[in-house]
Amino acid sequence: MSGPTRIPGRVPAAPPTLADVAERAGVSRQTVSNAVNNPELLRPDTLTRVQEAIAELGYLPNRAARNLRTRSSHLIGLRFSPAQEGTANATMDRFVHSLVETSREAGYHVLLFSGDPRDPLAGYDDLLRSTAVDAFVVTDTYLGNPQARWLETRRAPFVAFGRPWDKPDAPHAWVDVDGAAGCELATTHLIERGHRRIAWIGWRKDSWIGEDRRAGWTRAMRAHGLATTGLASRVEDTVHSGRSASAVLLDEADPTAFVCASDTLAMGVLHTLEERGRTPGRDVAVVGFDDSQVAQVVRPGLTSVRQPLEQVAVEIVEALSGLLGHPPRPPRQVLLTPTLALRGSS
Amino acid sequence: MSGPTRIPGRVPAAPPTLADVAERAGVSRQTVSNAVNNPELLRPDTLTRVQEAIAELGYLPNRAARNLRTRSSHLIGLRFSPAQEGTANATMDRFVHSLVETSREAGYHVLLFSGDPRDPLAGYDDLLRSTAVDAFVVTDTYLGNPQARWLETRRAPFVAFGRPWDKPDAPHAWVDVDGAAGCELATTHLIERGHRRIAWIGWRKDSWIGEDRRAGWTRAMRAHGLATTGLASRVEDTVHSGRSASAVLLDEADPTAFVCASDTLAMGVLHTLEERGRTPGRDVAVVGFDDSQVAQVVRPGLTSVRQPLEQVAVEIVEALSGLLGHPPRPPRQVLLTPTLALRGSS
DNA sequence: TTGAAAGCGCTAACAC
């Protein structure tokens, strides 16, 4: 045991255990355990004595032992895949920060894992079978989410960041941001500033997220009786595509404003404007999506739809606590509304 | 026990244990453990039988039990603090991706934790005392690193990403990128392209990293017999500061090129050039540092010093394996050289 | 080469 080898004032060879605290406080191990986990069970004076011993020894429960006994790790698994498209991983980054912070407040840590980007299930299975995590946060739902279905059959607790587009009434817990509402907000903002011919540059039709965001633009235009014909373009999510698409749209439809499905595409529009000597914000307005670093730093500042990722994290942890609670609360579905970060480009 | 309640073809109520495998293979639990950890101890036919049972049951050792027994978690702690200065957290993001990937190959997972940004020690202590992680990767060494000294006294294994600037011969393991070499590379590149009056915009003097990067610029200038007087500026790391500093430098010293300590500052230079109708790359060259998203997306592309973060991760995991090995290898200090990502701005 | 026994540090269940 560690007791005799521990020399006061020196760095302990091994951290103190429950038994060390119990001996010091003159109580049983169980009482110490109760002092930590159910303090209301102890008589006040016993509690104080135990707490003093805990403080003196700098005791903290051994995680492995507690995990083994309680069959829970207080760890949340998050697949952190290598950078995906354009500015998207900046969003992921901001989200992870919020998640780490919020999880901590709820007593959880975030375990990052990776897996073959081509295999959406890679990594999940091992962690689940080895009981290394209590639950997952699934973020890569943009392709449809086989993970969600797979985790459901495994009865693994998880919360998705992103809707199950292919199965809207799936019963699992998810939190998402209303992209349509965001783009509607952006478009309405432009309409209020006097624009009438507002173009859309979005992603290809097989992207659910892209179609959702596009729907917001359509909705706002229709609501104000504005035509959309010839004003929309669907391309790859690259700066280059944004540039060519905006060039074509300017030639063929002469829009005075652009709403884009991403900051990456919006950057392409800014490039086109610069090439043509037209000033963003004054001659042509541009709005992006994601409020990335780029939007903040580029001249003259890119107005952009901002996802409330801090709130997403809060809702996810809330949902997670529900799933893992005793008794578990039923899964919730939460849709949050983004805001608009106004800058010089509009 | 889980045995009787498990129905073939259905989702198991609890994952199989060593005992389940042993029963199925008709051997003792210990033999199964050996099959997993020391297969060379088994007779080939026994090994095959056990491995078959493992495969049939989908057995994977329970992490908590193994952690408790071996006193190791195979988890690496990384403090993931809320976004710091400008583009710096994009670098962090890229680094974390690499670290997760490399750790996985070495059998480790990355545990993210957060802590009060004002307290550099926050979070470390609890994880250490609760034996939740085997080691730390310390990244926030830019302010000097009390963490490193503190972890050393606690005999906690850790590797720092970043040199101990305030104590260059500190014995702990660290990996860093040679910022001076990077800026020397950038400056030499500009000299080779014919520039002679090359300005420096860097951070304030109390930043060790900033002074290091600046030294690279000085070195390259001196090596080519070029004057540096009046060509340097030290400011805050913001776009705005970069803009004003470059405006002043252009007025007073008329440089034909800028080397900056960050992409953020370089963006400020680009803003100034645009304001004055001068084309980056053609009229005035600009080089940034960190090869951020912004550098890749802005027009006409920002040449930038790129840190070899993938290699940093590899070296860190290598150092970590050394520290945690049996017997441990002595700590190493590794300095890596960055490269230059060439783009339109130069 | 395989098996039996012990115990890592903790908490659930129950007795006092």
Added chain:
DNA sequence: GTGTTAGCGCTTTCAA
């Protein structure tokens, strides 16, 4: 309220 007992699933002795 507090103590006792048992056992989570695994690996490290050590004996067969």
